Amino acid sequence: MTDLWNIHTISSGALDLHCLPGIGGRLWDIEFDGQSFLFQNKDLIGLPVDLDILADLPTRSPQFGFPLWGGEKTWISPDSDWPNSAPFPVLDSGPYCTTHITPQRLGLQSQICPISHLQIERDIRLTSANRFSLRHRVTNLGATERYTGNWSVMMLNRPTCIGLETAPHDDVNTVFGDPTGRVRRHGGFCLFDCNAPQEFKTGLWNTAGRVLMRMETPVGAYVLSCVTPKPDPDDSFAHGKDFEVFNSADYAYCEAEWHSPARTLMPNESLSYQQDFEIHREKDVLSAPNTTLTDLELLSCMS
DSSP states (O other): OOGGGOOEEEEETTEEEEEETTTTTEEEEEEETTEEOBOBOTTTTTOOOOGGGGGGSOOSOTTSSSOOOBSEEEEEEOGGGSGGGSOOHHHHTSOOEEEEEETTEEEEEOOOOTTTOEEEEEEEEEEETTEEEEEEEEEEOSSSOEEEEEEEEEEEESSEEEEEEOOTTOOOEEEEEOOTTTEEEETTEEEEEEOSOOOEEEEEOOTTSEEEEEEEETTEEEEEEEEOOOOOTTOOOTTSSSEEEEEOSSSSEEEEEEEOOOEEEOTTOEEEEEEEEEEEEGGGGGGOTTOOHHHHHHHHHHO
């Protein structure tokens, strides 16, 4: 394998974050208690990368004209601005340089995209033995203003159920595909059953700024939580809603997707967004200090 495929790992106790700077500055895997939680596309691992012919790479999802590498990455919203309906190649598939390296932190920076004139910085940081944060920063280095937002896309191994608190009157928007039987409401909660290979993408409001992901493994269930700023009524979001869920019919993964508020960035202006994650075995969630009664009620609906 070439240097592009070199993995850099930061560790704290039972938690390992495996990072792939050479392919879009990805968080390649979250490993806890020896269990892997992020999807990696084994059809692509180790292949050479030519940014000019990315669509020629092997894929089981020809409906998407770009490589589905895996892991977690920063995309640029709105996707209506993407060239040929594919993420900006330099930002999604190009190598990122390392700006900070410590035993518990990795800072990454993309090249300047020649199409959008945007640059992405990613900060991946362990904050305890079971907690970590992701910080995304996009900067407009072009000569004209640009409307844009940070978009964190995490590809989770299945089977997984994703749940969050949302307003009872908030409709779940179907972006594409068929979510029939896979999305259900329970009071103020919305649950996404991503256990079967049924393609759908949906969007909704993450009103509490907290998402739970219940993930099955051979040794039992784990719960990954993510806290982000709550959406403000004055915020603008490039896709209309601030949270999306995608479930693949072609590979064994689903996606949890978080959107920062979008802004019109003037030249040299930046926009940042932070996510704070915590992971536990499901059986340990009850005694975890940051677990809320809402979390327990939501998990009872997911189990």
